[in-house]
Amino acid sequence: MPTLKNLAVLDTFILKWFRECTPKILVVTDGLNFSAGDDFGLTRFVDALRTSTVHAMTPIVRTALYTPGSGSAATLDAATQHISNFQFTDATHGVLKSRYDVVFLLAITTEGGAGLAQEPGAQAAIVNFMQQGGGLFATGDHEDLGAAMCMTIPRVQGMRRWAAADTPSGGGIDRLTTTGPGTNDVFEFADQSDALPQRLYVNFRTSFGVGVAHPVLQVPGAAPARAIEVFPDHPHEGECRVPGVLTGKLPDGVTDEWPVATGSTQRVVPEAIALTVSEGNAFPGKAAVAPRSFIPVCAYDGQQAEVGRVVTDSTWHHFVNVNLIGLTGRNLTDLHQYYRNLSTWLMPKHVRRCWRYPVLIRELVRYPLFEEIRLEPVEKLDGPALHALGEKVEDALQRRFTRADVAAMVDDALDEMLDARTRKLLDGFHGRYGEVSSRDTGLAALGALTLATGNTALQLQDKGDDVKDAIGLFDEAAAKALRLGIQRYLGDAREGLRKLDEVIGAVLR
Template identity: 95%
Template sequence: MLKNLAVLDSFILKWFRECTPKILVVTDGLNFSAVDDFGLTRFVNALRTSTVHAMTPIVRTALYTPGSGTAASLDATAQHISNFQFTDASHGLLKSRYDVVFLLAITREGGAGLAQEPGAQAAIVNFMQQGGGLFATGDHEDLGAAMCMTIPRVQGMRRWAAADTPSGGGIDRLTTTGPGTNDVFEFADQSDALPQRLYVNFRTSFGVGVAHPVLQVPGAAPARAIEVFPDHPHEGECRVPALLTGKLPDGVTDEWPLATGSTQRVVPEAIALTVSEGNAFPGKAAVAPRSFIPVCAYDGQQAEVGRVVTDSTWHHFVNINLVGLAGRNLSDVQQYYRNLATWLMPKHVRRCWRYPVLIRELVRYPLFEEIRLEPVEKFDGPALHALGEKVEDALQQRFTRGEVAAMVDDALDEMLDARTRQLLDGFHGRYGEVSSRDTGLAALGALTLASGNTALQLQEKGDDVKDAIGLFDEAAAKALRLGIQRYLGDAREGLRRLDEVIGAVLR
């Protein structure tokens, strides 16, 4: 029998220490002060006090000072790097050092940026090509361009150049700040309790009728999504690039590669729209209303590179725009931060999280009452499928549907080659219960049993376990293979009987 959650958690922290998500937050002119309007403290604290893939992340902040000539230094207590350089040997950007990087940039086009640090752009490109997740944002006009406007993929998913961006005060500015409770348009309204409205795209590559994972809420019906952002009277603008034929700086590698096993390129998506509208603020013109893209997402993992998200403004992250939010609005914005870090995580981190999640779930209600740990070999395909459904239901109460679906998809991708997966995706349950989803649920059931049984064996050894992740991986591979084979084998038998019936009718 598995021990109680408190005891298991102490083991989990040791067994899966290598799974701890590592996040870097970089700015070149904002700060991390708790009392400064343009501080990122509330955002960073939301990450540090959350769980990403069921693990508490290590969040390191950094002030980028390109060309300063001063060596980077780490304050280990504050987890902050001064004089950060992307190429620094001790603290710079390496895939082995960080999983996800947030770039919240303010320096304008022509200012000190990547061009002043030789090798900086190459370090970022290597990180992305190796599967690292990247987030980037600036503000109105060309704020943030010096750091971000030449980064592949990022450059096409947001407007950065001065000649291509909305102004800060003209009629073309993008304002999402409405009048306050006094019905007057004031700059201070961006700090009140009234956020902007998001119009969520419920038709993305992640499904119809559900929000993109970046905008999902745990434990919610599919129609429930994050529909608010902090507001601001002059935002920047994201976009979906019109051309996907560019190359990386090496002149050879595709900027937008083909999806694995496909002839189609993976395309960035507008996962929501918002609306710019309103009368004049002091010193600013009234605007002609129009919609624009506040957040754009690229699923590079479909093409074996890193994921990318761009946002219209870092005013969705700084203290001045968060101070007035409360209740559900605040919790939804904080969920957006967690979702960004979670969705951008590389595959290997996401695949690692499944073990601690499933172990913990097995000692919680309702699964501790419904599941008895036995060898996977004792279960047939339908039984594994039923078990997977129970696990899915339990997980969706604590995690977003996107996170749970990713666990199922990863299980299938791990066992099936791209061609087989495409064939399976094509069934959609039209013939019996043969579909990727149903097969994936059987795999989830098998994975749950393997995770629980392995934890059962290792808990008696406590801290004296070498290569725990390797042991879980080995057990998972065997269970997933058996679970998929059992389910598809039973499905084949069902289809054979159906074929006999059809043959008898048609004779």
């Protein structure tokens, strides 16, 4: 039986076949910088993104300095991938869904300063990006730092405190400090740069399930699943919030700011995915505080309502050089995972669906799947066999990716074949009648998808560079396999239930 080539050879094909799947990320600031030697530089964050894999691909990460109302043309330095004089409406480099998948806004200009109000059309460009499925991250710092860029952006405006009158101070008794004393047991400003991070109290009861962290705070390969429980600390953070009113409109005055979920009558609600604690004594320029908890990260799953996802963070001090220089080991690894998770979770649905092909191809030539799976036609396997295959693939993927990443692959496979109403009906069984459930049907779909992906790669690998529209070919094979896999699994389940009904009927006679 023909086999897939080794990983090194396949990777050269993957980069060409799935070039369109490469995640495109834009990091925008209006006053921080991208200098490696500067305390307020974002280089450690950007470098972490550029050396990570997002959806199994190395992302294209562009940086940008926002200069609203400057009148100068935006320019891209191809060597550094940095945009000077960035404008959200710039014809060549501005924010469009076709140009970027995820946009990070790390803003510093205060309320009333130069921001979106000085660039006609900027807010509309961001809103269109979000409405079309683009992912948006936004943060500032204490008081109203970041308000000029972010405080009027729909959804973002309600998921964090931005206005000067509504934010914690930089030095008063209301400040939010997460910086504990260093090894000398003295509270000092410099402690934000030491090896001792703040502790996050993860919310294990979000819309993504009970007993698992939100996808933004998950780590791969953990069994039992652990979560990211550390952030860099800082003596005066900002504050995220869950909005209490969800009836607002977009600037057009008609479209709901917080739309209802597809197939539902309920609005999708932002979530506090963790809490942290402000506590600490005074030191020069900073008052002692009474301890209290606050929200460091808020997340909105707009994809449930066919719009983009949004995440807000309490401060960009979770991203700048001065707060990262002391972190090492697992603390630093987990922080980099947070950056990767943000990019992954915020990614538009169509880009996320594309990632499954390179991931599955690579797994098929790695241990353990290369020993356990024969690339047979999907038609040869019945429902239980496809389900068993899906379980093997799921287990292998969870060694390298977060549970949320793998669950998203399964959910996307089901969503392509089943409408929202059917999914809801299937979810309602929860395995009450054997393995008739959305999850088990999804595992059978994953098994079928894996075979289709492997067999398509097998057919195309000898063509190499001559393959045209590789994604289209994989999509076509996937659609056929998913339909067949779901039909086989549910058909076999129905037959099993019919036989069970006969036995029950005989017993009750």
